[in-house]
Amino acid sequence: MNTQDLPEDLFIKDPLKDPLLNLELRISKLLHWGVSCAEALMLLGWITFFDFSENPLLKFQDYKEESLQKSLQSALQDHHWGLLLAYAGLVLLISLPILRVLMTGIFFAKQRNQILALASFFVFVILLFSFTLGI
Protein backbone atom coordinates (compact mmCIF):
# COMPACT_ATOMS: atom_id res chain seq x y z
CA MET A 1 0.00 0.00 0.00
CA ASN A 2 1.21 3.48 -0.84
CA THR A 3 1.29 6.30 1.72
CA GLN A 4 -0.89 8.39 -0.59
CA ASP A 5 -3.78 5.94 -0.16
CA LEU A 6 -3.80 6.35 3.62
CA PRO A 7 -5.16 9.08 5.90
CA GLU A 8 -2.58 11.80 6.45
CA ASP A 9 -2.31 11.29 10.21
CA LEU A 10 -1.72 7.52 10.04
CA PHE A 11 1.97 7.71 9.39
CA ILE A 12 3.69 11.01 9.90
CA LYS A 13 7.42 10.79 9.48
CA ASP A 14 8.36 14.06 11.15
CA PRO A 15 8.83 13.51 14.92
CA LEU A 16 8.19 17.20 15.57
CA LYS A 17 4.66 16.81 14.19
CA ASP A 18 3.86 13.51 15.86
CA PRO A 19 4.25 13.53 19.68
CA LEU A 20 4.09 9.71 19.91
CA LEU A 21 6.91 9.42 17.37
CA ASN A 22 8.86 12.04 19.26
CA LEU A 23 8.44 10.05 22.49
CA GLU A 24 9.46 6.83 20.73
CA LEU A 25 12.68 8.47 19.56
CA ARG A 26 13.42 9.82 23.05
CA ILE A 27 12.80 6.40 24.62
CA SER A 28 14.92 4.80 21.90
CA LYS A 29 17.85 7.13 22.78
CA LEU A 30 17.40 6.55 26.52
CA LEU A 31 17.44 2.77 26.08
CA HIS A 32 20.38 2.82 23.69
CA TRP A 33 22.62 4.95 25.91
CA GLY A 34 21.37 3.39 29.12
CA VAL A 35 22.15 -0.16 27.97
CA SER A 36 25.58 0.91 26.69
CA CYS A 37 26.50 2.59 30.01
CA ALA A 38 25.16 -0.31 32.11
CA GLU A 39 27.03 -2.91 30.08
CA ALA A 40 30.23 -0.82 30.18
CA LEU A 41 29.98 -0.62 33.99
CA MET A 42 29.40 -4.38 34.24
CA LEU A 43 32.26 -5.16 31.88
CA LEU A 44 34.63 -2.84 33.75
CA GLY A 45 33.58 -4.28 37.09
CA TRP A 46 33.90 -7.83 35.81
CA ILE A 47 37.41 -7.22 34.45
CA THR A 48 38.41 -5.72 37.82
CA PHE A 49 37.26 -8.70 39.88
CA PHE A 50 38.37 -11.26 37.34
CA ASP A 51 40.15 -14.19 39.00
CA PHE A 52 42.38 -16.47 36.89
CA SER A 53 43.38 -18.73 39.77
CA GLU A 54 40.13 -20.58 40.39
CA ASN A 55 36.71 -21.36 38.97
CA PRO A 56 34.52 -18.60 40.42
CA LEU A 57 31.37 -20.44 39.35
CA LEU A 58 32.04 -23.34 41.75
CA LYS A 59 30.61 -21.45 44.71
CA PHE A 60 27.30 -21.09 42.87
CA GLN A 61 26.61 -24.79 42.58
CA ASP A 62 24.55 -24.68 45.76
CA TYR A 63 21.98 -22.02 46.41
CA LYS A 64 22.69 -19.80 49.40
CA GLU A 65 20.42 -16.91 50.29
CA GLU A 66 22.48 -13.75 50.76
CA SER A 67 20.64 -10.46 50.34
CA LEU A 68 21.90 -7.64 48.14
CA GLN A 69 22.33 -5.48 51.21
CA LYS A 70 24.66 -8.05 52.79
CA SER A 71 26.64 -8.50 49.56
CA LEU A 72 27.05 -4.72 49.18
CA GLN A 73 28.13 -4.32 52.79
CA SER A 74 30.83 -6.98 52.47
CA ALA A 75 31.96 -5.55 49.11
CA LEU A 76 32.31 -2.11 50.70
CA GLN A 77 34.20 -3.51 53.70
CA ASP A 78 36.61 -5.42 51.46
CA HIS A 79 36.97 -2.45 49.05
CA HIS A 80 35.77 -4.74 46.27
CA TRP A 81 35.30 -1.89 43.76
CA GLY A 82 34.89 -4.19 40.77
CA LEU A 83 31.91 -5.89 42.34
CA LEU A 84 30.40 -2.52 43.28
CA LEU A 85 30.83 -1.26 39.71
CA ALA A 86 29.12 -4.38 38.36
CA TYR A 87 26.25 -3.87 40.82
CA ALA A 88 25.95 -0.25 39.66
CA GLY A 89 25.61 -1.54 36.09
CA LEU A 90 22.95 -4.02 37.17
CA VAL A 91 20.93 -1.32 38.96
CA LEU A 92 21.19 1.03 35.96
CA LEU A 93 20.08 -1.73 33.58
CA ILE A 94 17.05 -2.63 35.70
CA SER A 95 16.03 1.00 36.09
CA LEU A 96 15.79 1.54 32.29
CA PRO A 97 12.47 -0.24 31.65
CA ILE A 98 11.03 1.45 34.76
CA LEU A 99 12.01 4.88 33.42
CA ARG A 100 10.56 3.94 30.05
CA VAL A 101 7.21 3.04 31.64
CA LEU A 102 7.18 6.31 33.61
CA MET A 103 7.94 8.37 30.48
CA THR A 104 5.15 6.58 28.60
CA GLY A 105 2.71 7.24 31.46
CA ILE A 106 3.54 10.95 31.54
CA PHE A 107 3.16 11.12 27.76
CA PHE A 108 -0.29 9.50 27.74
CA ALA A 109 -1.37 11.70 30.68
CA LYS A 110 -0.32 14.79 28.70
CA GLN A 111 -2.23 13.46 25.70
CA ARG A 112 -5.29 13.02 27.98
CA ASN A 113 -5.41 9.34 27.09
CA GLN A 114 -6.54 8.41 30.57
CA ILE A 115 -6.83 4.65 30.15
CA LEU A 116 -3.34 4.15 28.75
CA ALA A 117 -1.90 6.67 31.25
CA LEU A 118 -3.51 4.71 34.10
CA ALA A 119 -2.24 1.44 32.63
CA SER A 120 1.32 2.85 32.46
CA PHE A 121 1.23 4.19 36.01
CA PHE A 122 -0.22 0.90 37.27
CA VAL A 123 2.67 -0.98 35.60
CA PHE A 124 5.09 1.55 37.12
CA VAL A 125 3.68 1.01 40.64
CA ILE A 126 3.74 -2.80 40.23
CA LEU A 127 7.39 -2.62 39.11
CA LEU A 128 8.32 -0.59 42.20
CA PHE A 129 6.27 -2.90 44.40
CA SER A 130 7.97 -5.97 42.89
CA PHE A 131 11.31 -4.75 44.28
CA THR A 132 9.96 -4.94 47.82
CA LEU A 133 9.18 -8.64 47.34
CA GLY A 134 12.91 -9.36 47.27
CA ILE A 135 13.58 -7.78 50.66
Place this chain on the structure above:
Amino acid sequence: MYEFILLFCSLIAGFLGSILGLGGGLIIVPTLTLLFHVNIRYAIAASLISIVGTSSGAAASYLKDHFANLRIAVLLELGTVTGAVSGFLIAKKIQASFLFLLFGVFLFFSAVMMLRSRDEHTSTKNHPWSEKLNLAGSFPDGKGGVLPYNVDNVPFGLTAMYAAGVISALLGIGSGIFKVLTMDRAMKLPMKASSATSNFMIGVTATASAGAFLLRGDIRPEIAAPVSVGIILGSWMGAHSMIKIPTQILRKIFVIVLSIASFQMILKGLS
Protein backbone atom coordinates in the same frame (compact mmCIF):
# COMPACT_ATOMS: atom_id res chain seq x y z
CA MET B 1 39.38 -19.10 32.51
CA TYR B 2 35.89 -20.46 33.23
CA GLU B 3 34.50 -16.94 33.13
CA PHE B 4 36.01 -16.46 29.67
CA ILE B 5 34.34 -19.67 28.51
CA LEU B 6 31.08 -18.41 30.01
CA LEU B 7 31.48 -15.09 28.20
CA PHE B 8 32.13 -16.95 24.94
CA CYS B 9 29.09 -19.24 25.44
CA SER B 10 26.92 -16.19 26.18
CA LEU B 11 28.22 -14.52 23.03
CA ILE B 12 27.21 -17.57 21.00
CA ALA B 13 23.84 -17.68 22.78
CA GLY B 14 23.21 -14.02 21.95
CA PHE B 15 24.32 -14.49 18.33
CA LEU B 16 22.16 -17.57 17.76
CA GLY B 17 19.23 -16.04 19.63
CA SER B 18 19.42 -13.00 17.42
CA ILE B 19 19.55 -14.78 14.07
CA LEU B 20 16.99 -17.43 15.04
CA GLY B 21 14.58 -15.02 16.73
CA LEU B 22 14.93 -16.75 20.10
CA GLY B 23 15.66 -15.12 23.43
CA GLY B 24 19.08 -15.74 24.94
CA GLY B 25 17.41 -17.07 28.11
CA LEU B 26 16.33 -20.29 26.43
CA ILE B 27 19.97 -21.03 25.63
CA ILE B 28 21.78 -19.58 28.62
CA VAL B 29 19.82 -21.27 31.44
CA PRO B 30 20.57 -24.83 30.14
CA THR B 31 24.18 -23.75 29.42
CA LEU B 32 24.69 -22.48 32.97
CA THR B 33 23.02 -25.42 34.65
CA LEU B 34 24.10 -28.33 32.43
CA LEU B 35 27.61 -27.18 31.40
CA PHE B 36 28.74 -25.00 34.31
CA HIS B 37 26.66 -26.75 37.02
CA VAL B 38 25.42 -23.42 38.36
CA ASN B 39 22.36 -23.68 40.60
CA ILE B 40 19.20 -23.11 38.54
CA ARG B 41 18.05 -20.22 40.76
CA TYR B 42 21.24 -18.23 40.03
CA ALA B 43 21.00 -19.21 36.34
CA ILE B 44 17.40 -17.95 36.10
CA ALA B 45 18.30 -14.67 37.82
CA ALA B 46 21.33 -14.07 35.56
CA SER B 47 19.27 -14.88 32.50
CA LEU B 48 16.62 -12.32 33.48
CA ILE B 49 19.26 -9.59 33.63
CA SER B 50 20.51 -10.45 30.17
CA ILE B 51 16.91 -10.34 28.92
CA VAL B 52 16.45 -6.81 30.30
CA GLY B 53 19.61 -5.79 28.44
CA THR B 54 18.86 -7.42 25.10
CA SER B 55 15.22 -6.32 25.12
CA SER B 56 16.10 -2.72 25.93
CA GLY B 57 18.81 -2.71 23.26
CA ALA B 58 16.54 -4.26 20.65
CA ALA B 59 13.58 -2.08 21.65
CA ALA B 60 15.66 1.00 20.92
CA SER B 61 16.08 0.04 17.28
CA TYR B 62 12.53 -1.35 16.88
CA LEU B 63 11.11 1.95 18.15
CA LYS B 64 13.38 3.91 15.85
CA ASP B 65 12.20 1.80 12.91
CA HIS B 66 8.51 2.17 13.98
CA PHE B 67 7.81 -1.57 14.17
CA ALA B 68 6.82 -1.74 17.85
CA ASN B 69 3.30 -0.63 18.83
CA LEU B 70 3.71 1.38 22.03
CA ARG B 71 -0.03 1.48 22.83
CA ILE B 72 -0.44 -2.29 22.61
CA ALA B 73 2.76 -2.79 24.63
CA VAL B 74 1.52 -0.53 27.45
CA LEU B 75 -1.80 -2.33 27.64
CA LEU B 76 -0.39 -5.86 27.50
CA GLU B 77 2.29 -5.04 30.07
CA LEU B 78 -0.54 -4.93 32.61
CA GLY B 79 -0.83 -8.68 32.13
CA THR B 80 2.87 -9.55 31.85
CA VAL B 81 3.97 -7.51 34.88
CA THR B 82 1.29 -8.86 37.23
CA GLY B 83 2.08 -12.34 35.91
CA ALA B 84 5.80 -11.87 36.59
CA VAL B 85 5.12 -10.80 40.17
CA SER B 86 2.96 -13.92 40.66
CA GLY B 87 5.71 -16.00 39.04
CA PHE B 88 8.31 -14.67 41.47
CA LEU B 89 6.10 -15.56 44.42
CA ILE B 90 5.47 -19.06 43.02
CA ALA B 91 9.20 -19.57 42.28
CA LYS B 92 10.02 -19.00 45.93
CA LYS B 93 7.74 -21.88 46.93
CA ILE B 94 8.68 -24.56 44.42
CA GLN B 95 11.66 -26.91 44.36
CA ALA B 96 14.58 -26.59 41.96
CA SER B 97 13.84 -30.04 40.49
CA PHE B 98 10.40 -28.84 39.40
CA LEU B 99 12.01 -25.81 37.74
CA PHE B 100 14.22 -28.18 35.72
CA LEU B 101 11.17 -30.19 34.66
CA LEU B 102 9.21 -27.10 33.70
CA PHE B 103 12.14 -25.67 31.79
CA GLY B 104 12.62 -28.96 29.94
CA VAL B 105 8.98 -29.01 28.88
CA PHE B 106 9.05 -25.37 27.80
CA LEU B 107 12.27 -25.95 25.86
CA PHE B 108 10.64 -28.79 23.95
CA PHE B 109 7.59 -26.61 23.27
CA SER B 110 9.90 -23.89 21.92
CA ALA B 111 11.67 -26.42 19.69
CA VAL B 112 8.34 -27.51 18.21
CA MET B 113 7.26 -23.89 17.76
CA MET B 114 10.44 -23.18 15.79
CA LEU B 115 9.22 -25.56 13.13
CA ARG B 116 5.84 -23.88 12.66
CA SER B 117 5.01 -21.91 9.54
CA ARG B 118 5.27 -18.17 9.79
CA ASP B 119 2.20 -17.10 7.83
CA GLU B 120 0.59 -13.75 8.45
CA HIS B 121 -2.74 -13.75 10.32
CA THR B 122 -4.15 -10.26 9.86
CA SER B 123 -7.69 -9.24 10.82
CA THR B 124 -10.21 -7.15 8.95
CA LYS B 125 -12.08 -6.17 12.12
CA ASN B 126 -10.98 -4.15 15.09
CA HIS B 127 -11.91 -5.29 18.62
CA PRO B 128 -14.05 -2.68 20.50
CA TRP B 129 -11.23 -2.21 23.06
CA SER B 130 -8.87 -1.57 20.18
CA GLU B 131 -11.26 1.04 18.78
CA LYS B 132 -11.56 2.72 22.16
CA LEU B 133 -7.80 2.74 22.87
CA ASN B 134 -6.73 3.38 19.29
CA LEU B 135 -4.55 0.26 19.24
CA ALA B 136 -4.54 -0.32 15.48
CA GLY B 137 -1.29 0.72 13.88
CA SER B 138 0.94 0.62 10.86
CA PHE B 139 4.57 -0.05 10.06
CA PRO B 140 6.87 0.67 7.13
CA ASP B 141 6.80 -1.95 4.38
CA GLY B 142 10.36 -1.19 3.32
CA LYS B 143 9.25 0.17 -0.07
CA GLY B 144 8.38 3.67 1.06
CA GLY B 145 4.81 2.76 2.00
CA VAL B 146 3.13 1.54 5.17
CA LEU B 147 1.15 -1.53 6.15
CA PRO B 148 -1.82 -0.74 8.40
CA TYR B 149 -3.27 -3.43 10.69
CA ASN B 150 -6.17 -4.01 13.09
CA VAL B 151 -6.11 -5.58 16.53
CA ASP B 152 -8.46 -8.39 17.56
CA ASN B 153 -9.14 -10.43 20.75
CA VAL B 154 -7.67 -7.87 23.16
CA PRO B 155 -9.06 -9.43 26.40
CA PHE B 156 -7.68 -12.85 25.45
CA GLY B 157 -4.32 -11.25 24.67
CA LEU B 158 -4.24 -9.62 28.09
CA THR B 159 -4.99 -12.95 29.82
CA ALA B 160 -2.37 -14.82 27.80
CA MET B 161 0.19 -12.15 28.71
CA TYR B 162 -0.42 -12.88 32.39
CA ALA B 163 0.58 -16.52 31.75
CA ALA B 164 3.63 -15.33 29.78
CA GLY B 165 4.65 -13.18 32.75
CA VAL B 166 4.37 -16.12 35.18
CA ILE B 167 6.54 -18.32 32.94
CA SER B 168 9.09 -15.53 32.46
CA ALA B 169 9.67 -15.12 36.21
CA LEU B 170 9.62 -18.86 36.89
CA LEU B 171 12.10 -19.84 34.18
CA GLY B 172 14.16 -16.69 33.63
CA ILE B 173 13.12 -16.36 30.01
CA GLY B 174 11.45 -13.58 28.08
CA SER B 175 8.49 -15.77 27.01
CA GLY B 176 8.79 -14.13 23.60
CA ILE B 177 7.45 -17.27 21.90
CA PHE B 178 4.22 -17.01 23.93
CA LYS B 179 3.90 -13.30 23.37
CA VAL B 180 4.49 -13.46 19.63
CA LEU B 181 2.16 -16.44 19.31
CA THR B 182 -0.64 -14.60 21.13
CA MET B 183 -0.22 -11.36 19.20
CA ASP B 184 0.17 -13.12 15.86
CA ARG B 185 -2.48 -15.85 16.12
CA ALA B 186 -5.07 -14.41 18.54
CA MET B 187 -4.74 -10.66 18.22
CA LYS B 188 -3.95 -10.91 14.48
CA LEU B 189 -1.01 -8.54 14.44
CA PRO B 190 1.45 -8.85 11.55
CA MET B 191 4.54 -10.91 12.43
CA LYS B 192 6.94 -7.96 12.32
CA ALA B 193 4.75 -5.86 14.62
CA SER B 194 4.24 -8.87 16.96
CA SER B 195 7.97 -9.58 17.23
CA ALA B 196 8.93 -5.95 17.75
CA THR B 197 6.18 -5.27 20.31
CA SER B 198 6.99 -8.52 22.13
CA ASN B 199 10.68 -7.60 22.27
CA PHE B 200 9.75 -4.18 23.55
CA MET B 201 7.63 -5.66 26.37
CA ILE B 202 10.07 -8.39 27.39
CA GLY B 203 12.37 -5.96 29.23
CA VAL B 204 9.54 -4.66 31.42
CA THR B 205 8.28 -8.20 32.10
CA ALA B 206 11.76 -9.36 33.11
CA THR B 207 12.31 -6.27 35.29
CA ALA B 208 9.19 -7.11 37.34
CA SER B 209 10.94 -10.20 38.68
CA ALA B 210 14.61 -9.21 38.15
CA GLY B 211 14.30 -6.35 40.66
CA ALA B 212 13.06 -8.74 43.35
CA PHE B 213 15.74 -11.32 42.46
CA LEU B 214 18.42 -8.59 42.69
CA LEU B 215 17.34 -7.45 46.15
CA ARG B 216 17.09 -11.04 47.35
CA GLY B 217 20.71 -11.50 46.26
CA ASP B 218 20.09 -14.09 43.52
CA ILE B 219 21.61 -11.95 40.78
CA ARG B 220 25.35 -12.43 41.27
CA PRO B 221 27.61 -10.14 39.20
CA GLU B 222 30.13 -12.99 38.87
CA ILE B 223 27.59 -14.78 36.65
CA ALA B 224 25.32 -11.96 35.46
CA ALA B 225 28.12 -9.66 34.18
CA PRO B 226 29.77 -12.06 31.67
CA VAL B 227 26.37 -13.50 30.68
CA SER B 228 24.78 -10.12 30.07
CA VAL B 229 27.79 -8.57 28.29
CA GLY B 230 28.24 -11.73 26.16
CA ILE B 231 24.59 -11.99 25.16
CA ILE B 232 24.32 -8.31 24.28
CA LEU B 233 27.50 -8.38 22.20
CA GLY B 234 26.36 -11.62 20.56
CA SER B 235 22.92 -10.26 19.67
CA TRP B 236 24.49 -7.10 18.31
CA MET B 237 26.79 -9.21 16.15
CA GLY B 238 23.84 -11.34 15.04
CA ALA B 239 21.77 -8.30 14.10
CA HIS B 240 24.63 -6.70 12.16
CA SER B 241 25.93 -9.93 10.66
CA MET B 242 26.72 -9.42 7.00
CA ILE B 243 27.38 -13.12 6.41
CA LYS B 244 24.59 -14.94 4.64
CA ILE B 245 23.61 -17.57 7.17
CA PRO B 246 21.32 -20.40 6.01
CA THR B 247 18.79 -19.84 8.82
CA GLN B 248 16.49 -22.66 7.69
CA ILE B 249 19.25 -25.27 8.12
CA LEU B 250 20.44 -23.61 11.33
CA ARG B 251 16.87 -23.64 12.63
CA LYS B 252 16.56 -27.39 12.03
CA ILE B 253 19.90 -28.09 13.74
CA PHE B 254 18.85 -25.90 16.62
CA VAL B 255 15.55 -27.76 17.02
CA ILE B 256 17.58 -30.94 17.60
CA VAL B 257 19.93 -29.18 20.06
CA LEU B 258 16.98 -27.70 21.96
CA SER B 259 15.27 -31.12 22.10
CA ILE B 260 18.42 -32.74 23.53
CA ALA B 261 18.80 -29.93 26.10
CA SER B 262 15.11 -30.31 26.95
CA PHE B 263 15.56 -34.04 27.52
CA GLN B 264 18.58 -33.42 29.75
CA MET B 265 16.76 -30.76 31.78
CA ILE B 266 13.80 -33.12 32.31
CA LEU B 267 16.20 -35.91 33.29
CA LYS B 268 17.94 -33.63 35.79
CA GLY B 269 14.56 -32.61 37.19
CA LEU B 270 13.55 -36.24 37.66
CA SER B 271 16.84 -37.20 39.29
